[in-house]
Amino acid sequence: MGSHFWQMGLYFWVCFSAISFIHSVNSQGFGGGSIEGTVHVNGKDAIGKIDDDFICATLDWWPPEKCDYGTCSWVRASFLNLNLSSIILLNAVKAFSPLKLRLGGTLQDKVLYATPDNKQRCVPFQKSTTEMFGFTPGCLPMNRWDELNSFFQKSGAKIIFGLNALTGRTIHSNGTATGAWDYKNSESFIRYSVKKNYTVHGWELGNELCGHGIGTTIGASQYVSDTASLQKIIHDVYKGIEPKPLILSPGGFFDAKWFKDYTDKTTTSLDVVTHHIYNLGPGVDQHLIEKILDPSYLDGIASTFSNLRDILKSSATSAAAWVGEAGGAYNSGRHLVSNSFVFSFWYLDQLAMSAAYDTKTYCRQTLIGGNYGLLNTTTYEPNPDYYSALLWHRLMGRNVLATSFSGPKKIRAYAHCAKQSVSLFMPQL
Numbered sequence: 001m002g003s004h005f006w007q008m009g010l011y012f013w014v015c016f017s018a019i020s021f022i023h024s025v026n027s028q029g030f031g032g033g034s035i036e037g038t039v040h041v042n043g044k045d046a047i048g049k050i051d052d053d054f055i056c057a058t059l060d061w062w063p064p065e066k067c068d069y070g071t072c073s074w075v076r077a078s079f080l081n082l083n084l085s086s087i088i089l090l091n092a093v094k095a096f097s098p099l100k101l102r103l104g105g106t107l108q109d110k111v112l113y114a115t116p117d118n119k120q121r122c123v124p125f126q127k128s129t130t131e132m133f134g135f136t137p138g139c140l141p142m143n144r145w146d147e148l149n150s151f152f153q154k155s156g157a158k159i160i161f162g163l164n165a166l167t168g169r170t171i172h173s174n175g176t177a178t179g180a181w182d183y184k185n186s187e188s189f190i191r192y193s194v195k196k197n198y199t200v201h202g203w204e205l206g207n208e209l210c211g212h213g214i215g216t217t218i219g220a221s222q223y224v225s226d227t228a229s230l231q232k233i234i235h236d237v238y239k240g241i242e243p244k245p246l247i248l249s250p251g252g253f254f255d256a257k258w259f260k261d262y263t264d265k266t267t268t269s270l271d272v273v274t275h276h277i278y279n280l281g282p283g284v285d286q287h288l289i290e291k292i293l294d295p296s297y298l299d300g301i302a303s304t305f306s307n308l309r310d311i312l313k314s315s316a317t318s319a320a321a322w323v324g325e326a327g328g329a330y331n332s333g334r335h336l337v338s339n340s341f342v343f344s345f346w347y348l349d350q351l352a353m354s355a356a357y358d359t360k361t362y363c364r365q366t367l368i369g370g371n372y373g374l375l376n377t378t379t380y381e382p383n384p385d386y387y388s389a390l391l392w393h394r395l396m397g398r399n400v401l402a403t404s405f406s407g408p409k410k411i412r413a414y415a416h417c418a419k420q421s422v423s424l425f426m427p428q429l
């Protein structure tokens with residue numbers, strides 16, 4: 001272990017604190033003299049173990065007409081109309097080999113899959129102020145699904161697809177949705193995908209319908225039986241095919257009681273518990289940068305990670321925790337903040353903090369789309385956080401080490417064992 005200890009995250013410490021250091025200098029003014037601190041890394045045991053492909057990014061359904069406070073930031077970044085011929089896009093995804101991509105978002109629970117046996121008309125989303133989420137139901141044509149899969153195969157992406165979990169339910173005016181999930185269309189879509197040999201890494205059930213929900217909410221016990229239905233479908237449709245795709249859920253905001261009830265009763269059906277993070281508030285907030293650069297503000301979300309970890313530890317479930325969607329600032333982020341350099345202080349801290357609480361995968365909202373894309377929505381060129389993600393992917397190994405830092409609060413330190421070999425950076429000792 002001795003020499004490995006030195007190979008490990010010391011490198012990351014150097015790399016990460018270098019980023020933080022710039023921030024410290026800025027906040028004290030240049031020429032403010034040197035600052036000192038001490039990092040302590042416990043290299044004996046891992047406190048968490050991330051997936052090899054921990055880095056994940058999302059693609060959303062939002063059509064160009066999606067606007068927030070008069071700003072329309074989605075353009076053609078929905079996976080329904082993204083330019084899949086773009087070489088920049090292809091290379092950006094390929095650089096990770098693999099990048100996990102989670103397809104989903106608010107409108108996923110209003111989507112029809114136009115499979116061959118479907119009799120309903122396939123119509124696009126249309127803006128409508130009277131509809132839940134501001135749009136009429138939309139549709140995924142199978143030729144588009146075919147094109148997407150050809151892109152995923154070429155780019156080596158690992159796909160997590162979010163299924164429509166509202167079909168068949170009654171939505172009440174008090175904000176609840178009752179009744180069982182009608183899975184016919186989803187089952188047909190999964191069958192279509194298997195018949196076409198499309199590799200889907202995981203199927204996720206629903207988006208932000210748990211706990212308090214956004215729009216409508218489903219009780220935990222109903223969700224338990226719907227998750228069992230999904231498991232049965234996966235077993236049937238993937239008969240004789242290994243490995244089977246993962247089952248993920250509920251893809252919503254953490255709510256201790258709901259998540260405990262749910263994970264306690266899905267011990268044999270659920271592989272991954274997914275939750276969403278928008279801890280910076282709405283994108284319209286003019287004080288986002290102050291929050292991003294405030295260490296105690298950033299620490300506020302740590303209790304969510306630790307509470308979820310403790311729930312999973314104390315439950316019989318073997319499900320792992322993922323952040324299934326995290327854009328920091330909701331309502332599409334904020335231009336010149338969530339797509340600029342300063343956002344890496346939030347993003348890198350999130351990646352490392354979540355890993356320290358045993359999160360296995362972290363999906364950034366978005367790969368492209370809104371004002372929080374890793375890629376620019378119109379040019380597809382990388383934003384600063386794209387390189388933060390890539391740097392993490394190349395350097396950070398699976399084992400997370402307990403790390404503490406004493407010194408200025410605005411410097412953070414996190415350490416992992418190095419990914420594969422760190423000989424690129426340091427000689428083997």
Ligand SMILES: *[C@@H]1O[C@H](CO)[C@@H](O)[C@H](O)[C@H]1NC(C)=O
Binds near residue numbers: 083
């Ligand atoms: C898509 O990208 C390709 C390659 O960059 C380009 O030639 C084409 O014009 C683009 N299509 C649209 C609709 O922008």
Ligand SMILES: *[C@@H]1O[C@H](CO)[C@@H](O)[C@H](O)[C@H]1NC(C)=O
Binds near residue numbers: 174176
């Ligand atoms: C909401 O309304 C439905 C239908 O009336 C009812 O069954 C349900 O219990 C209500 N839920 C809450 C939380 O009030």
Ligand SMILES: *[C@@H]1O[C@H](CO)[C@@H](O)[C@H](O)[C@H]1NC(C)=O
Binds near residue numbers: 195196197
């Ligand atoms: C899927 O894979 C199987 C086995 O490799 C092959 O026989 C079949 O033709 C493939 N189907 C399609 C649609 O590519």
Ligand SMILES: *[C@@H]1O[C@H](CO)[C@@H](O)[C@H](O)[C@H]1NC(C)=O
Binds near residue numbers: 371377
């Ligand atoms: C995308 O890039 C263009 C050209 O550099 C720039 O004008 C635009 O503000 C960028 N958009 C976003 C959302 O970052």
